[in-house]
Amino acid sequence: MPEGQIIKALSGFYYVLSDGITYQCKGRGLFRKKKQTPLVGDKVIFEAANLTDGYVIDLLPRKNELIRPPVANIDQALITVSAKEPQFSTKLLDRFLVLVEFHQIEPIILITKMDLVKEDEQEIINDYVKSYQKLGYRVKLLSNRWEPNLALFTDLLKDKISVIAGQSGVGKSSFLNLLNPALALEIGEISSSLGRGKHTTRHVELIEVLGGMVADTPGFSSLDFDQIELNHLPFCFREINQYRDQCKFRGCMHINEPQCAVKDALENKEIKEYRYQHYLDFYQEIKSRKPRY
Ligand SMILES: Nc1nc2c(ncn2[C@@H]2O[C@H](COP(=O)(O)OP(=O)(O)OP(=O)(O)O)[C@@H](O)[C@H]2O)c(=O)[nH]1
Ligand SMILES: [Mg+2]
Ligand SMILES: [Zn+2]
Numbered sequence: 001m002p003e004g005q006i007i008k009a010l011s012g013f014y015y016v017l018s019d020g021i022t023y024q025c026k027g028r029g030l031f032r033k034k035k036q037t038p039l040v041g042d043k044v045i046f047e048a049a050n051l052t053d054g055y056v057i058d059l060l061p062r063k064n065e066l067i068r069p070p071v072a073n074i075d076q077a078l079i080t081v082s083a084k085e086p087q088f089s090t091k092l093l094d095r096f097l098v099l100v101e102f103h104q105i106e107p108i109i110l111i112t113k114m115d116l117v118k119e120d121e122q123e124i125i126n127d128y129v130k131s132y133q134k135l136g137y138r139v140k141l142l143s144n145r146w147e148p149n150l151a152l153f154t155d156l157l158k159d160k161i162s163v164i165a166g167q168s169g170v171g172k173s174s175f176l177n178l179l180n181p182a183l184a185l186e187i188g189e190i191s192s193s194l195g196r197g198k199h200t201t202r203h204v205e206l207i208e209v210l211g212g213m214v215a216d217t218p219g220f221s222s223l224d225f226d227q228i229e230l231n232h233l234p235f236c237f238r239e240i241n242q243y244r245d246q247c248k249f250r251g252c253m254h255i256n257e258p259q260c261a262v263k264d265a266l267e268n269k270e271i272k273e274y275r276y277q278h279y280l281d282f283y284q285e286i287k288s289r290k291p292r293y
């Protein structure tokens with residue numbers, strides 16, 4: 001039986017891409033008994049007598065999976081933040097980074113709407129870019145109003161499955177349309193009263209862009225850390241992870257413990273104040289979360 005990949009799940013159907021052809025399939029068989037839910041991105045075994053009456057028979061093992069958005073086998077996450085409208089926020093960026101690091105997916109930071117940045121604000125953005133680059137993140141500045149550098153983005157996307165994630169209204173769909181105008185993805189308005197988008201994109205679908213597959217996701221509405229436990233959090237901050245071994249106490253949470261290498265690095269300005277502050281904020285948020293049973 002042929003193998004394929006689910007590129008869209010909608011109204012009870014799975015759309016399975018195999019050798020360049022998409023088959024509309026229903027779910028059947030083993031994965032139901034195992035209580036598995038097929039996700040967009042899943043590699044599957046399927047059978048199809050024609051283009052519209054196929055059945056997904058079994059799911060192949062996943063490399064990874066996200067619950068929100070529901071996508072499997074992701075190579076990288078394009079974390080999209082806008083320089084303006086909505087306003088650039090390192091806290092929101094760090095929130096996405098933590099979620100993506102937790103799932104061990106490679107993050108790439110895209111900063112959109114650079115056309116709206118005035119000259120005197122440019123430097124602030126550049127400083128942030130440098131500090132994220134220093135942590136080892138790839139950062140791309142762009143405007144969806146400018147001619148795209150297709151070679152650069154082909155290099156980024158080709159042969160990979162990416163999710164594009166970010167707050168509503170930052171320009172995710174605009175970016176994908178710019179790279180592949182044939183997509184004609186729906187673009188939202190920025191609500192002038194709220195200064196943010198309105199969740200124009202509603203379902204998850206893998207679309208072909210520059211030789212890769214990208215899941216345009218609805219702007220994450222809930223970005224909570226409900227899968228993340230306190231002891232995971234230090235691993236989700238690259239610079240904290242880097243100093244961790246030098247702390248006196250194993251299992252140091254880098255809050256009030258003596259001889260903490262992270263606090264030392266903070267004092268020496270080797271760790272950025274705002275990053276550590278976000279660590280503390282997220283720590284509190286997870287700590288005060290209601291217990292689940
Ligand atoms: N000035 C400027 N406006 C942009 C840019 N990119 C997108 N926009 C505008 O921002 C608004 C939202 O763009 P979308 O592409 O719908 O945003 P999205 O991230 O897909 O939003 P959701 O689907 O709601 O998650 C639209 O009015 C776009 O025209 C940009 O680079 N510069
Ligand atoms: Mg969109
Ligand atoms: Zn420590």
